[in-house]
Amino acid sequence: MSLRFALLGLLAVEPGSGYALTQRFAQSLEKYAWHANHSQIYPELNKLAGDGLIEVIAEGARGSRTYAISDAGRDALQDWMLSPTRDSRVRSEEILRMFMLSALEPPLAQDLLRGYVERAARQRDEIRAIVAHIESEEDASSPTQFGRFAAEFGVRQYDAFLEWARWALARIERFQAEAGQGSGRGKRPSTTQ
Amino acid sequence: MSLRFALLGLLAVEPGSGYALTQRFAQSLEKYAWHANHSQIYPELNKLAGDGLIEVIAEGARGSRTYAISDAGRDALQDWMLSPTRDSRVRSEEILRMFMLSALEPPLAQDLLRGYVERAARQRDEIRAIVAHIESEEDASSPTQFGRFAAEFGVRQYDAFLEWARWALARIERFQAEAGQGSGRGKRPSTTQ
DNA sequence: CTGCGCATGTAAAAAGTTACATGATTGG
DNA sequence: CCAATCATGTAACTTTTTACATGCGCAG
Numbered sequence: 001m002s003l004r005f006a007l008l009g010l011l012a013v014e015p016g017s018g019y020a021l022t023q024r025f026a027q028s029l030e031k032y033a034w035h036a037n038h039s040q041i042y043p044e045l046n047k048l049a050g051d052g053l054i055e056v057i058a059e060g061a062r063g064s065r066t067y068a069i070s071d072a073g074r075d076a077l078q079d080w081m082l083s084p085t086r087d088s089r090v091r092s093e094e095i096l097r098m099f100m101l102s103a104l105e106p107p108l109a110q111d112l113l114r115g116y117v118e119r120a121a122r123q124r125d126e127i128r129a130i131v132a133h134i135e136s137e138e139d140a141s142s143p144t145q146f147g148r149f150a151a152e153f154g155v156r157q158y159d160a161f162l163e164w165a166r167w168a169l170a171r172i173e174r175f176q177a178e179a180g181q182g183s184g185r186g187k188r189p190s191t192t193q
Numbered sequence: 194m195s196l197r198f199a200l201l202g203l204l205a206v207e208p209g210s211g212y213a214l215t216q217r218f219a220q221s222l223e224k225y226a227w228h229a230n231h232s233q234i235y236p237e238l239n240k241l242a243g244d245g246l247i248e249v250i251a252e253g254a255r256g257s258r259t260y261a262i263s264d265a266g267r268d269a270l271q272d273w274m275l276s277p278t279r280d281s282r283v284r285s286e287e288i289l290r291m292f293m294l295s296a297l298e299p300p301l302a303q304d305l306l307r308g309y310v311e312r313a314a315r316q317r318d319e320i321r322a323i324v325a326h327i328e329s330e331e332d333a334s335s336p337t338q339f340g341r342f343a344a345e346f347g348v349r350q351y352d353a354f355l356e357w358a359r360w361a362l363a364r365i366e367r368f369q370a371e372a373g374q375g376s377g378r379g380k381r382p383s384t385t386q
Numbered sequence: 387c388t389g390c391g392c393a394t395g396t397a398a399a400a401a402g403t404t405a406c407a408t409g410a411t412t413g414g
Numbered sequence: 415c416c417a418a419t420c421a422t423g424t425a426a427c428t429t430t431t432t433a434c435a436t437g438c439g440c441a442g
Binding site for chain 2: 082164
Binding site: 017019039043046061062063 | 395
């Protein structure tokens with residue numbers, strides 16, 4: 001169901017073709033919220049059009065069709081937005097890898113974490129540059145709003161991740177130092193079966 | 194593929210049955226990293242055992258089997274951790290809804306956002322309580338580390354979200370104030386209300 | 387005149403969800 | 415003894431991924 005509403009939401013902001021939507025998906029949604037390939041997007045657009053939630057408002061070169069959301073579509077989107085979120089689950093292979101670090105030997109985990117930190121910092125800086133660019137355009141019209149929201153979200157997300165990663169590094173280090181000292185104050189599980 | 198490694202990672206920290214793993218999934222992974230139902234977990238455990246990556250180390254009441262990761266499993270997990278992440282995409286219906294807010298009328302978007310802020314703040318406080326509890330146990334053994342990492346991540350994640358939401362609220366407000374004056378840009382969808 | 391990007395599709399396979407199904411054990 | 419929870423599974427369906435497939439239009 002989410003794919004439908006992702007498409008309706010994108011079309012509510014601005015009309016576009018399947019091709020354009022595929023790109024907008026990749027630009028603003030896939031890193032934080034949802035992702036879909038064109039092979040899933042095209043059939044879903046046809047279904048949405050069949051249900052009268054979107055309409056073809058223009059046909060261009062190479063058989064391209066520009067869709068716009070219909071009034072019924074806007075209603076459906078709003079209903080969905082007002083309905084309770086029944087799924088608060090998240091899928092992210094990157095975060096999964098973070099958590100799995102605790103299964104590795106501490107030195108290896110630290111190495112990996114440091115690499116992640118570096119890449120995350122670089123990516124955050126890239127988004128910051130995008131934000132600066134959008135901001136300089138000074139165009140507060142709807143279409144850019146969407147990307148602006150996503151970009152701001154991304155910056156804050158990366159910042160939070162970086163803080164967490166640094167905290168995790170420090171914790172692993174501390175844990176390792178304690179373990180290295182034979183008689184620590186921490187409990188020794190020894191024969192815990 | 195991710196499910197395999199999520200299970201291997203959990204078993205690398207501590208052995209457990211399919212039932213126990215289902216619960217650990219729901220506790221520490223599903224809100225931030227990955228989720229799976231028992232109907233997906235049990236068959237995957239059988240496959241992992243068939244591939245020699247995990248082993249049954251105990252059988253208990255009600256036909257329960259406790260699995261532990263094998264040396265081959267540990268190697269497979271490590272290989273995966275060291276391999277480049279080829280998928281940096283995220284799926285989260287909640288975040289999707291956030292982004293779709295820009296498709297709604299500003300006052301409605303603000304109402305919804307305020308509701309989200311309230312719930313997020315409550316959830317963050319709940320995790321903080323869990324963190325405080327884990328911290329008070331003073332038990333630095335591996336099994337708890339996992340949940341501790343996830344909880345810390347959750348707190349920072351919620352904090353970042355809350356900051357973003359407040360920023361978004363302020364921005365919508367400003368945008369609305371500007372639109373209220375002469376600076377009419379963008380389309381105005383029927384003020385028929 | 388050719389290669390790249392635009393533009394749309396379908397099919398098969400894998401992954402994930404929901405529903406159905408069963409039985410054991412334990413606490414009240 | 416009854417309800418809740420433990421514990422495992424399969425089947426049908428939906429969603430998502432990967433691969434295959436085709437053709438137009440433009441810039442160099």
